[in-house]
Amino acid sequence: MLHIRDLSVKYETEKRQALNSVNIKAKAGEFIVIAGPSGSGKSTLAKVLMSLIPNFIKADIEGVIEYNNESIFGLERKKLIKLLGYVPQYPSDFTTSLLVEEEIAFVLENLAIEANEIKMKLDYILDLLKIKHLKKRLITELSSGELQRVALAVAIITEAPLIILDEPIARIDSNSEVMLTELLRDIADKGHLVIAFEHRLDYILQKADRLIILDEGKIISDGLPKKTVDLLKNIDPPEIYTLECSSKEQILTVNEAVDKCGTFFTNLPDRQYKLNDLKIVDDENDVSVKLNNISFRYNSKTDMVLKDIDLSLYAGQSIGLMGINGSGKSTLLKVISGINKTASGEIYLNNSRVKSIRKSKNHVILVPENAKLFLIGPTPFLDLSRVIKEPRTIHSLYKETALTHLMNKKLYHLSEGERRLFAIINAFQFSDDIILIDEPTIGLDKRGRKVLSNLINRATSRNKTVIIASNDPRIFVDLDRLIVIQDGKICLDGEPREVLYKIENKTDLIPNQIVRFIQKMEEQFQMKLPHFVNSNEVNEFLGGVR
Amino acid sequence: MSFMLRRIYDGFLFKPDRFQIHPLLGLTIILLQFGFLIPNINWSLALLLTFVIFESVIFRNIRGSLSILWSLLPVIIILGGLTFLFGGWILCFRVLSRFFIGAIGFSFFFTSTNPSDLTRSLEKLYISSKAALIPSLALVIIPRIAKDSEDTFTALRLRGEIQGGFYRWLPKTLAILIASVIYRSEFLAQSLYFRGFGIQKRTHYRKIKITWMDVSRLVIWVTFLTLFIIFNYYGTLNFFV
Structure with missing residues (x-):
C-alpha cells in the first residue's frame, strides 16, 4: 500500500510551493493516471516518489511517503530499486549503456541476479514489449517510441511493485498508445501499482482505475476516471468524452459511445450537413x-x-x-x-x-x-x-x-x-x-x-x-x-479529413477517436455519415435534432 | 564546427554490427600506444604510425579513423603550420604523428569496444565496480556529447546565430559543450543511482570470449614490440636523424 500524507514540496529557488498538502492512498493492482496542466506539480510528485527529490534536487519537503508502512525517504538503496520502476520523461537522458540488451540487463547485474536468469528475463521482456528486434541495436539510433519501450522494459524487468511513468505516451504513435495502455493494465492486474503522469488521455483513461487531477500543486479530484474526468482543468479530456451524448453518460470508449449514442444518429431525419471547405493551395x-x-x-x-x-x-x-x-x-x-x-x-x-x-x-x-x-x-x-x-x-x-x-x-x-x-x-x-x-x-x-x-x-x-x-x-x-x-x-x-478516414485501412496507424467513432457507427448501423473529424462538428450536427 | 562534431560522433561510436575486440586487449594496446608516444624517438613514432594505419586498414576502420582526422583538420593545419614554421619539419612530424596515432588508435578502441564489456573485464581483474565503470562511461558519453553539441550547433545555425568570424560563435559553442557535459553527467548519476549501481558485487550476464580478431591483434602488436626491441638493440636507425 502506498500512502502519501500531507506532502508539500518547495524548491529552494521558488517562492510558491510546487506541491501543497498532497494526500494519496493507493494499493497494489491499481492503475492510476495523474493529470494536470503544465507546471501543476506532476513532475515534482514523480521526482519525490522516486526520491530524486531530495537526493539529487534540493527542495524543502514536508509530509510522508510510505510503502507498506515504511517511509520511502531514507530507504536503503537496494530496497528502493526493488520497490520502484521508473520511466523518465526523456528516456535518452537516463541511459547508461550503448546497446539495448546491455541497458536492460544492467539493473539486473547490479542486483546480482544470476546470468541465466538475466538472459531468461531479458528474452521474456523483449518479447512482451515486442522489441526483440532491437536487442542488438544502438540506443543512440532508436526512434523515441522505440526508446520509450526500452525504458519501460528497464522499469518492469525488476518486477518492482511500484511502477512510475512520466508521460509514457507522449512520444509514441497511436497504435503503440493502445498497446502500451493495455500492457500497463496487464502489469497492474499482475499486482503492481502503476502510476502514470500523462497529458494524452484518450486511451489511457479507458484502462485506468483512478484519475487524480493536480492543479497548482494541489489535488483537486481523485476518483474513478468516469466520475472525475469532468473536473479536468486546462487539459483535454478523451475526445470521445467531448461528445455531448458521451459526457452525459460518462462515456470514455468508442465502443460504448457507439452503443449509447447510436440512437441519436439512427433517429435523425435525412438532412444535409456541410463540412468546412477544403483549403486547396496548389499554385x-x-x-x-x-x-x-x-x-x-x-x-x-x-x-x-x-x-x-x-x-x-x-x-x-x-x-x-x-x-x-x-x-x-x-x-x-x-x-x-x-x-x-x-x-x-x-x-x-x-x-x-x-x-x-x-x-x-x-x-x-x-x-x-x-x-x-x-x-x-x-x-x-x-x-x-x-x-x-x-x-x-x-x-x-x-x-x-x-x-x-x-x-x-x-x-x-x-x-x-x-x-x-x-x-x-x-x-x-x-x-x-x-x-x-x-x-x-x-x-x-x-x-x-x-x-x-x-x-x-x-x-x-x-x-x-x-x-x-x-x-x-x-x-x-x-x-x-x-x-x-x-x-x-x-x-x-x-486534406486531413480525407486522410484520417483512410489511415486505418492503408497503414498501421489508428485515427483519432471521433474518426473511429464515425467509422464504427457507419459499420454497425449501415449508414452513411459526414466525415466529421472533431467533436464540435458532431455536436453541431446532432444539435439540430435534439 | 558541425561537421567536426558529426565526425567525432561517427569516429568514436561503438559499432556492434562490425567487430568487437576483447576490451582488455584493446585497453592494453591503447595504453601501450600511449606509452610509445611519450619519448621523442622519430623511428619509434614512424613505426607506431605505420602499425596503427596497417591495423586500421586490415580491420576496416579507415572510415572511423578518417572521421576523427577530418574533425581535427583545422587543429592539424594550424599546429602543423606553426611547428613547421618555428621548429622545422622534424618537430612538425613529431607533433603531427602523435595526433594521427592518437586519433586512429582511439577511434579503433572506441568503435571496437563494447563499454559494458570493458566494465565487466575490469571487474574480473578485481578492480572496484566504480573504478571499472569510469573508462566505459567515457566510451558511452563522448559520442553522445558530440551528438548533443552537434544538434545544438545546428539549432544555432538555423537560428542564424553562427555568423561572422569563429571568434564570435566559438565561445557560444564551447559553452554549449560544457553545459552538455554537466547536463549529461547529472542525468547519468541519477540513472546509475536508480539502476542500483555500486550497491553490491555485480553479476555478469555475458561472458566475453576471445576471438580470432583478438589473436590477430595480439600478433600485430607482439610484432611491433619485437621490432621495437630489435631496432632498439641495434641502435637507433639512421632515420630522420
Missing part, C-alpha cells in the same frame, strides 16, 4: 519546399530511412506528418532543414536549390523534439531578445499568450511543457518562411495547444509554411494537409 509559384526524389540513410551500411520522396509544400500551408515510430517523420524534417544530407535527390526552398544549412539560413527553423536543445538564452525573454531587440515587442508577444509571468524564469526552472511552449513561440519569430516542429504537443496542456494553434494560423495567414511531425492524431484535424509516412515512403497525402 506552382507558391511552392516553398520542393523535394525531388529524396532518399536518405544514416550511413552506407544501413537501409534507406527515406525512399524516393517527391513532395511539394506550399506557402501558407500547415502540414502534418504522421507515421508510426521510426517511419521517418523526424528524419524528413531534418532533411528539409538541411541537417541531414541526402543520399540522392534535390531540395528546393522558395524555388532555389539548397545543399546545406548555410544556404537555407533564416528560411527554415526547426524545433527539435528535445526542446532543451533549442532554447539558448538563460531565460525565454533573453533567448528571444537575440533576434528581437525591442523589449516591448517581446513583452507584448508573451502577453498575447499569457506567459509574461514565466518569461524571465530560468529555463532550468520551467516545466517541460512550459519550455517546449517557449521554444515553439520563439521559433515562430526566428524564421521568415518555413517552420518545422517535431512533436510539439509533448507536455502541452490545453492552453499550450491553443497557443500553438493560434501561432500556426497566424503564420499561415502570413504565407509561412508550417510543418509538424507528431504522434498525436488530434493535432492534425486543424491543419491544411496531412502526409502519412510508412517505411520511409509517402503513403497518404491530402
